[in-house]
Amino acid sequence: MDHDFAVTLDVGSSLANHTGSWRTFRPEYVHRLPPCNHACPAGEDIQGWLSLAEAGDYEGAWRALTRNNPLPAVMGRVCYHPCETACNRAGIDASVGINSVERFLGDMAIAKGWAFAPPTAKSGKKVLVVGAGPAGLSAAYHLAMLGHSPTIKEAGPAPGGMMRFGIPKYRLPRETLDAEVARIVALGVAIEYDCKVSDLRATMREGGFDAAFLAVGAHIAKRAYIPAGEAAKVLDAVQVLASMEGEDRPLLGRRVVVYGGGNTALDVARTAKRLGAEEAIIVYRRTREKMPAHDFELEEALEEGVMMKWLSTIKNVEAGSLTVEKMVLDEKGFPQPTGELETLEADSVVLALGQDVDLSLLNGVEGLKIEKGVVQVGANMMTGAAGVFAGGDMAPSERTVTVAVGHGKKAARNIDAFLRGEVYAPAPKHELASFEKLNAWYYGEAPKTVRPTLELARRSSTFEEVVAGLDESNALYEARRCLSCGNCFECDNCYGVCPDNAVIKLGPGNGFKFNYDFCKGCGVCASECPCGAIRMEPEEI
Amino acid sequence: MTDVQMTDVPALAPDEAQQKLKFYQKGTFTVGNRLISEGERSVQASQARSNALTSGHRACQGCGEALGARYAIDAAMRASGNDLIAVNATGCLEVFTTPYPETSWQLPWLHSLFGNAAAVATGVAAAMRVKGKKTRVIAQGGDGGTTDIGFQCLSGMFERNDDVLYICYDNEGYMNTGVQRSSATPPAARTATTPALGPEPGNVFGTGKFVPKIAVAHNIPYVATATVADLHDLERKVVKAMAIHGARYIQINVPCPLGWGAPSCDTIKLARFAVECGLYPIFEAEHGRVTHARKIRKQIPVREYLKLQKRYAHLFRGGVDDPRVARIQAICDAHIAEYGLLGDDEEV
Structure with a gap:
């Protein structure tokens, strides 16, 4: 290149100057555990399904929700929602109405007739589930989704357990319960009614069952x-x-x-x-x-x-x-x-x-340990007898529908591992995304949508539902209040605030990555990440 | 160009219009929002932004000026259809972007002297007009090159109503040469020339000047202040300014981690606190009249802002607040009253 007078070097871009070498700390994208997920006894990925719901993908949200809990319409009515108690949004205005969005999704699934997609491969293993309450239904659902063949034996004439015979209709309409049970049955779960199991070992032998999950509940009133x-x-x-x-x-x-x-x-x-x-x-x-x-x-x-x-x-x-x-x-x-x-x-x-558990079906089952009127189970939900698992009110628990659903899921995963001769290892949990990990300034204030309650006069004289649901506009509003604690929601903040243009945007759904050639490690991205999904790590020098 | 030509200025920038509908939702104040369409998001959220000030520049870690310059020039690039020339005064921005023979600028860029950026820009604008080009012209500099050294040229550009958008990146001192006081250095701040010594350490009260007000007094078509803590407001103002012909002035508050004595990760936090305490009023004025003020979202005492910076450390010696903290708070309160910074968060 011919240079002008007194010019000795070619013009070049500063891109030749890799300022990444200045760095002593490096930003990294991380996932942290949202407090709602952490608090959910049923182990729902609440933030995951809220994220789909807030984009208007209700079916996707429902499918994500039902990966952990097959009863969203029921849960959206009777759950005591510890998720909302844990919700970080309470530190800004009021917690997200997770329960009401769950109910909205559950009701929409019933109205639209969404069905579960059955697994493609069958294991050929038979599992006996005793009791068609929340724990039994949940276990049977998860077992069926894992390819096993569960059969529920229920002592009563109808499914639901305490959801039917304990929770009044004004809190849980029976059509809702029936619709969600029917969907589980449609998946290939057999339920036999008026079929009380009195001798567990005999029933398992006769039916050729490879494992059993017991969830008979606690139906005997204390006197x-x-x-x-x-x-x-x-x-x-x-x-x-x-x-x-x-x-x-x-x-x-x-x-x-x-x-x-x-x-x-x-x-x-x-x-x-x-x-x-x-x-x-x-x-x-x-x-x-x-x-x-x-x-x-x-x-x-x-x-x-x-x-x-x-x-x-x-x-x-x-x-x-x-x-x-x-x-x-x-x-x-x-x-x-x-x-x-x-x-x-x-x-x-x-x-x-209060209620006690009818433990008569366990007569003659060796190895069981019973304390304080309930069957003791290990962390894998298995009783002292190999292949016999138990959950719900008959195991040590808080005795809520949500806990029972969680027991059912956990037991199903462990039964699945047991049937394959393995030990179920739950995925390691991420660090908790607590409020101080967020940059709350970026979230606008908004009150929680209050579910309209039926007028008092109507409420006390009929068995109509007391708490009505959300409609689509306010369900969307509510879902969009989620802060996405600990997980990137693609707000573009890191991409925008980097003074060195060292964040690469990968496009919708793909998030971002750091360009460590130029990242000087200033930490602005981590400070300004609203949801706490960036951590500064010391650079090894 | 003596006549002020107004092109179509939307009442609200499109992204802001969207956000009014959904003000309560997460992502409202963030750079982007995946829930609104690509075209309605900020320039900085776009994969297609021009990165007018690209990587590899030699600004310090967490430089507010590098950030503010990219925010402003990228927005101006989009608004001008990438037909833009920038003229730069001497200062940090010039030094860290163009060490010979490299440049970080991805647009035509000129540097002449410390004090003449406004005059050079006037000349560039005249040349474009003579050549029949629609190329737009921006002049930019730090507070030293604007409020002190380049002030005469700037005032001339204003009074002639030359078709230039002048952007001042205000980091409140001569940071490049070793943190000396400028006429934009706030009271009580320690600099190399206002040391934290004597009975009243730091910069003295009652000095300095606030150029945005002086610009308003020139009755030019558009004057605004902005902050790197509010990208949407900043981009909206640049877009609005680019839609106007004539002399325009935007002053952006850009924290300097080095000169202010703060961790590099706190740059945007400092800018946010400066606005939220009322010390740095964010407003816009058209033809000599203030027409809009950005409301404080969550008011904080100025003490919280000052405490984050070592340049004010002498105000908190021995765990006791210097009485001058109250005097700085009084300045904030006066700004709040003057510009109406408190009140309904629904903006005008």
Whole structure:
């Protein structure tokens, strides 16, 4: 090249200057565990399906959701959503209404008739599932998806377990439950009703089953000794809620007293109001703060006119009345009697004191360990007997539908490994994407969409659903409030904020990569990543 | 060119219009948003952005000026259909992008002297007009080359209403030559020429000048301040300025990790804090009148901004706040009142 006067070098681009050599720290894209996923007892990839939903791909979202949980429409109604309690968005305005979006997707799947895609290869292995409750249905679904042939034997006349015989219709309409069960059956899961397993080993032998998953639930009402007159009407909660499913509604009378402080006690009291009781009073021996029931359920019950009698125990029951004793909490928080008595008028008393497990089917199964009335299982959900797994209310658990669904999934994965002579190794968990890992400035403020609640008047006299669902516009709104904690959502921030143009955008769905030839390691990308998906690592020199 | 010609200026930049619909959603304030169409996203979100200031430049780690210059010039490149010439004053930006014989600029680029960028740009614009070309002209420089050394040429360019967009990257001092005070250095800041010594260490109060206001006083068609902490606002202003003919001035706050004494990863955070405390008002003015102010989203005390920077470390010696922190807060409060920086986040 001929140079002008006094010019000695060719013009070149600064691209020849690899400034990456200045770097002492390097940015790396990472995945962190979103708190919602971390908190979900069913192990859902909540952020994963919300991400599809917010782009309007509802079917994709539903399919991603049902990879872990086959009952989204049910779960969207009855789950106590620990995911929302854990949600980082609460640190900005209010947590994302994950539960309501889940319900929206579940309802849409039913309306559109979306079905599960059956696996292409069959293993030929048969697995016995005892009980068609949430744990059993979940296990059977996952086993079927893994190519095995599960058969559910259910002692009752219909599927669902406590979802049918425990949870009132105003919280879970039966059409919803039936639709989601039908979809599991359509996948090739056989359910035999009125088929109580009384001898597990014999049933397994006769049916040629390679493994068994037990999930019979806890259906035996706990009793407390209460002196009662002959004409007194004392019922238990399990019986009352189960009989709501039959032809004959339970006769509870005009004034109903429920004894207990759990969610079941509230379910019974609210059911009694709907059956026409003028008064439904819950007698509980401790205080509201100590009550095991969820506060939102108590709120809904109070709104419906259910009355509470705190710090009281029932001394005895006569026809038409009962005697309660006032209690005080001692310094350890235990209720102690005061001797102060009071009479309440009541046509019936319903005991809601918790449930026990019917363990009779386990007679003769060797190696089992039973503690505190439940079957002990290992981290792999297997009991002391090889090939016999257990979950749901009959195993140590929090006794919620969500936990049961999670047990079913976990058991299915371990059964699958067991059938192949392997040990299931869950994928290692990422570091938690806690709030301080985010740059929350980038998220605009928005209140949580509140699910419209039925008007009180309608609610307390009918068994229509209390909480209505979202429609498409507000479900989308809600899904889009997700912060995508710990996982890149392609906001282009790193690509934009790099002063050295050292981030390469790979296009939709493919994310980004760093151009380490030019990255000086300033760390602006990591500081400005809204969702905490970039980590600065010391460079090895 | 004495007549001010207005081409079509959309009421809102397209990406901002989209975002008003979805202001609550994640990604609202980020560079891109995968939920809106490609054409509605920011220039910086595009794989096709021109990277007018490309990699391999020798700016320090986390340089706010390198970032601000790419933001502004890329937006101007898109707005002008890549028919653009830049004239540069002496300063960091010139030095770190063009060490002989390399250049980081991917557009025609000229450098003459420290003080004459506005005058050279005027000449380039005149040449383009004479040659019948539609090529647009940008002049750019740091605060030293703008508020001090190049000020006479700048004022001349304004009063003649020459068809040049002048962009000042304000990092509040002469950083390239070793962090000396400029007339844009804020009060109390330590520089090499205003050391943290004596009874009132750092830069003195009551000095310096705020050139955007002086530009407004020239009654030119468009004046704006911007920040690297708000890309959408910055791009919108550059696009708007490029749609106008005549003299235009944009001053962008670009933190300097070296001169301000802050970690390189805090560059955008510093810019954000400067805006959110009210110390750096972000507004635009047309023909001598302020027409828009960017509202503070989450107000913070100026103390939080100052504490991040070693140039203000002397204000917090011995764990006690110097009374001058309150004086700087008073400056912020005055800005908030003057420009109406607080209030509904729905912008005008």
